[in-house]
Amino acid sequence: MSKLVVFKFGEGSFAQGFPVTLQIGDDGQASAIEVRGRFPAAPDIPQLYQQWQHLYYRLGGMRIEVPPAQVTNVSTVTECDQAAQKLRASLIHWWSQASVRDLREQVQEEVQRHEAARVIVQTQDLLLRKLPWHLWALFERRPGAEMALCADYAPPSPPLHSPVRILAVLGNSEGIDVQADRAVLEQLPGAKVTLLEKPCRQQLTEQLWSQPWDILFFAGHSSSEERGQIQINDTETLSLDQLRYGLKAAVRNNLKLAIFNSCDGLELARHLADLGIPQVIVMREPVPDPVAQAFLRYFLQAFAQGQSLYLSVRQAREQLQGMEGDFPCASWLPVLCQNPVESPLAWPVVRKPYGLAKTLFGGAIAALCTGMLQPTPPLPTPWANRISLGDKILVRASATPTKEAGVKAFRTKQFSSAAQQFQASLQQQHNDPETLIYLNNARIANQAAVRVAVSVPIGSNLNVAQEILRGVAQAQDEINRQGGLRGQLLQVAIADDENQPAIARQIATALVKDTQTIAVVGHNASDASVAAAPIYDEGELVMLSPTSFSDKLSSSGKYIFRMVPSIRFIADALARYTIKNDYKVKIAICSDTAAVDNESFRNQFTAAVFADGGQFINVPCDFSASDFNAETAIATIISSGADSILLAPHVDRINKAVEMARANQGRLTLFGSPTLYTSQTLQAGQNTVNGLVLPVPWHPTPRAKHSFLREAQQLWGGSVNWRTAMSYDATKTVYMGLQHQQTRKGLRDTLRSPDFLLEGASGVIQFLPSGERRIVPSIGVLVKVQPSTKAPLRYEFALLKP
CATH class of the missing domain: 3.40.50.2300 (Response regulator)
Structure with a gap:
């Protein structure tokens, strides 16, 4: 079952911030989780958006009548790109703030990585509705999710008919090519398309009343005047109010989707939603003609081949990226506005072809090939x-x-x-x-x-x-x-x-x-x-x-x-320190049963603690458990008499270990596995992880003069950690191993040879017959989180001297 995620923005502003309620649940059911949070102030975003929008409008060539004052000077693609990058950087900074990150992590905990999910932004703030939310890391890491704006709540509508009934209106097309849109629609399998080319007002109204429509499509010029206006022919421009009764009749007859492939359509979307149309696809800003054509083609291809509505929008939107060399920010434009209780539309299975026996793009490609748009290749293999x-x-x-x-x-x-x-x-x-x-x-x-x-x-x-x-x-x-x-x-x-x-x-x-x-x-x-x-x-x-x-x-x-040493070696070093240096003898463990290495670490650490005279407090605590709760876990561990706790999360669930550290509030001494050596741990701040001790294979301090560190500083502009050092050494190891034989088998034999030896950034590299790295003095150290006046995160992993 897919998930429904809703961000409800309350009254606020970019100058002061916005209160937010996050709701998460299974699609079609009541929300199981409701969390209150806040998006902090971001006063620079409105100005940066306006600067980008100004340059974008000046590019010209849109399916919209823009006031002449806005296009007196034509901007360059480069200028528009530069403004877009500034806006994007500001948005990413905004979304990386702690309060927003907490909300994102909540979604990531509840929605599996490849799970289908609708993420709906509900707000009356126009700029919030205009923002390119798909750039948020939440969507980058969730390929099964797509963002939509919230339309009004209404009873869900029935499925699409078979064949799908489409009313397509081709309006005033002066200077643009709506015939390309027509070609795509006419070749659409499993659809019955009624085309109205430059209809008069009466003809359009009669068709809206005439029969049950599944999809209403409009292509042509439009404008962003109040109430939204569309140019249905060369002389008539109508507001949606002037089509109100016909559109409401179509809604009563179960109109399910409106596609306005025309303009900066958020004003249109708002009024279409007011009329009860449950799902609307529009463009956030003016859309160039080739982009509008390509989006329709990509979207209908994905939708008619069985993708859900919202994933079809995402796939089509992402495919527009290939055009951004000529049309900046093309992938920012399409947006779905959706009634949250509406089930995602699915194209009915086509039993027999309708109309001409051609594929979706058989005839359309001929109409669209202008030297820029090329046939879409087959869907890729999974990898x-x-x-x-x-x-x-x-x-x-x-x-x-x-x-x-x-x-x-x-x-x-x-x-x-x-x-x-x-x-x-x-x-x-x-x-x-x-x-x-x-x-x-x-x-x-x-x-x-x-x-x-x-x-x-x-x-x-x-x-x-x-x-x-x-x-x-x-x-x-x-x-x-x-x-x-x-x-x-x-x-x-x-x-x-x-x-x-x-x-x-x-x-x-x-x-x-x-x-x-x-x-x-x-x-x-x-x-x-x-x-x-x-x-x-x-x-x-x-x-x-x-x-x-x-x-x-x-x-x-x-x-x-x-490249890293045995988990046993790392766990033993931490256990010895825990008992003999920190004098902690009653240790509880919170690990991750879904993480092979951290379960190994837990087992080896437990054995080493017993061997050194410590006591393992056996309290169930599993970061991968669906009912994991940090507050409850900490309370149980403290009541059991433990004086310390080992945190051993999967690398993708570090946030749960941070939750444990926050819930702990300094009451128990914290220890961790090497997984926790990340900036994400240090970002917890406010003394949350201060004093945390963990073992790592490598730290820069003992090898400060090594050329690897000097070059890393020059390349990356800052310090690096053990993962960078080990990856560098792994690559150099392969390179040195190939000096003798440049074949797969030859490389294997060279690395397994007792004569193979390399001095790397992490010390001498040599392998045991098992493929494990031979333990050398420079491998394996302990580090401790402590305040820092130099580190950008105010905390650092400092080397613990033997």
């Missing part, structure tokens, strides 16, 4: 959009106009241009590892290269993914600047596995089949690594995990290696 050498952006949070241009050039094999654009993007965002990797790949162009893949959890834990990518990017950049491997440069493919075992297996299968890939740096979470390892081993492809601790990897095969 195809998750792997990239530079032809797609996986880290959307760091997308700049120049990065978008670089990807577009890379896709068409214009590598020199791509390199220039990626270089320009790095000037804007110098700490973006994805762009540095793509830059190096573009410089390789069509030359022979050694290909290594890196699999990271971009979609589920962007911070961790970036930390790993920075290590790989730094190593690749260094290797290629030094001439590569016998003249062959290092090419890196990036994959997004979201720390999901099923996705990791798909990616592993794809990489094994790609004979050019000689090794894989990954995966991040042990769950993903353990799931993928047998596929790599059977496919004879080396997997070198930089961050997975699980002991299960040791028995996964001869092609499986890891």
